[in-house]
Amino acid sequence: VSALLSAQWLAELEALRKRLRFDIRSRGGGNHLSKRKGASAEFLEHRAYAEGDDLRRLDWAVFARTGEPSIKLFRAEEDTCMRIFLDTSASLQFGTPPKFEVGRRIAAGIGYIALASSERAQVLSGADALAPMTSAARGRGGIARFMRELEGLSLKGRGDLSRCLQSARKAAHEKSVFVVLSDFFDAGPVLDALSALSGEGHTVVALQLLAHEEAHPTLHGDYTLVDSESGDELALTIDDESIDDYRRRLAALFANLQNVVRRTRGVALQVVGDASPPEVALRVLSTERHAVTARAPEHERVR
């Protein structure tokens, strides 16, 4: 299917796909019954005939029994649209393997599950601004295009996640599941942007991609830290106290993410190190709050 997904992962994703339940509806035609009225074979209710109604929908049996013309209404069928946003700022290059590669694989896994379930999936990306996007792919027939678009992504430079999310919200005219893959190391109003998505009825799944040394820093001593995204330097004396402080801030950031996405019936997860797409999908389904961790091999630890 794609170089991003191995055969083993595909088999595991197929099994997981059957457990997916999408409550969010996009108002587009699909396989899921909707609360809205529509043209499916599922009866919903009767109402009195009004001038202009389609006579083909008149329930003749009711009319014969009551003498009052009644129109037969049916439920609509809708699908689910997965909008998968992958942060392409340069900071995603950090880690072993790079967080960008991990994120791309997870996006491929989630997209595959959606498309194989005859839903729609759309690739969104951006660093400092939302990148041009194509329409959402649909069904198994759209898997190839979806994967090509993912494989074509590359890292750009400095990032502005909140701006990207705001642009994505404006471009989304129908409710969807918004999957955001990023490290969320952004000083901008990212939480506000996520709240805005919630306000418009989107379900948000926030996956925070972290390198192992970001989740568990072991530095000790005097360092000049160089920001991999901006190149900014920061002279710092790192001791046990400052490590604890860093951990508190990281935990607070994640807790805020959880609070925001919880209002959207979504889920926030930390993906540390090299996590496989099936693992992450399983975590999303089980809605467990704690992070999915994949222990990095010894030789891959950052010095």
Place this chain on the structure above:
Amino acid sequence: VLHFSHPWGFALLGLAAPLIVLYILKIRKQRITVGSTWLWQLRERDLLARDPFRKFIAERSLLLQLLVLLVLATALAGPRLGDGGSPPPKTLAIVIDVSASMSATSSAGSRLELAKARAKRALEELPPGGQAMLVSAGATPRFLTGLEMNPLRLGAAIDALQGVDEIGDLPAAVGAAAERIRREPVPRLLVLSDGQTRENIRVSGVEVDNELVGEPANNVTLRAVDLNRTNDRRVEVFCVVEHHGNADFEGALTVQRNDRVLGLRTFRVAAGKQETLTLSIETPAEEATLKVAITSEGQRDALPQDSVAYVQVPRARKMTVVHASANHASWVGRALLADTNVDLQQLSPEQLSRVNIEPDAFVVTEGICPEQHAASIGMDWLVFAPAGETCADARLTREKGHIQTVTSWELTDPRLRFITFDDVHIGETALGTLSGARALVRSSKGALIFQGGDPSRTVTVVGFDPAKSDWPLRASFVIFMRNVTEYARTHRERLTSGAQAIGEPMRIPLPQNVTAVTSTLPDGTTQTLRAEGGLLLAPAPAKIGIYTYRWTTPLQGYVAVPVNLLSEREADLSQAPLSVTVERDAQGRVPARTASRANLLFAALGLLLVLLETSLFVHRRRAKP
């Protein structure tokens, strides 16, 4: 309980202060790339300090390093472990190496001066009531003081101590000193040397502190000097130059006589190598003393004593031969005349006691034994068919009318080289019945040719007249005459130019009847010595140079003996720790451990801690930054 020989070793603990400073001093920060510095930035405001020091944290690595420092300082302080703490010695024997290598100098002074300073410090450390003695270790041990409690006398003896150009025998001195103090209360031996002694020194029942003084140094030495007179006017000087050092040495080899340079040759010798050099120089025919010296302009030689050697040039090869015979045209006379390397002086037997003969002449007589006429003349004798009952410690028995056939002869004697006595028949002869003499050629009846027992000269006695045998018709007769002449020449040269080992008493053969000899040492001092029986026993030379022995009666003469160092052991100025083994004595006294062993114990512990530090901290930080 520990006692410390060198408490100043704890000065090493002063390094603890800079070590701690290094821990709190902010070093140049390590650059490391992180995904984002965003989460670290607020922390920066808390920790970004402007001052060069940071908060002191007692890290485990620092504690371990301080421990290493403490252990090494203890090792340097010379701890002594012993029964009940090994009290300070009450009896101290200080053995100071005074061998030639102790004269080597460095920027701190000569090794001997350093040893003397250390000895004085050791005296200061003696407890009240303690006694000490001083032993110098030259070629033979010398007790410079007895056990002495007066520090002033001991200090004066140390001040008076002078180095000698001898090859030291440290084990003998240590053994003698240990034996002297072994039964004294709380004895201890302090050995101060420069580490030239390679053999193990075994000591019984006495604690030993051995300390090296000085520092390793480069040295260029004359390992061997010899010469050969090629003719009356030229002499070839052979030298072996050896270089103990770590870089090539370039210098010049000069041969001087009375401060006038007769020959010079430049050379280059690699470190640790030898170079053989030959100089051909022009000298007069008479005897002469030559000084061979190594000089270098740029490179420093730590031990000048072994860069100089003295050699005595023998007189020209023409040796004075006195032929005393009634018939100078005899076979013997003709054989002597055929030798162009001799000055032949022909005398009658009566003239032998009347004519002034050179003391080192080779005297050949026919029909008489010189000891009956003039016992003191000449240096070597060759006697044919002596008259009388005795000659040269041998009693003579006449055999007339019997043809003697040679039954055996000494194949190894230089006088009988290349000679065979097959088919030699001898008529009338005087057979020697020997007491102190040694037979050279034998018949079935007795010795035909023998060597006399005179220690001061070589006396070769041929008991028969060659004219009464068919020996002169054989080639062996002429070869014998040549051999005996060369033998006498060799003997004469050895007397004048043979080298004398330094540090050993000299045995100098002199003409008989010489009783009073005046010796002149290289520093110009003179003393009168007594000779007896043609032999002079002179005191062992302590300095290199020419030792001259003169006598005036019965006839004037002198012997010059060059004394050189030429020792490989003294020339090698690299230092190696002395190997001292302390044994229990017969009374079962417990020998205390030497300070050096405790030093090693602490040094090993320090090394172990360094390894622990390396494995715990250096390795771990690399693996997990």
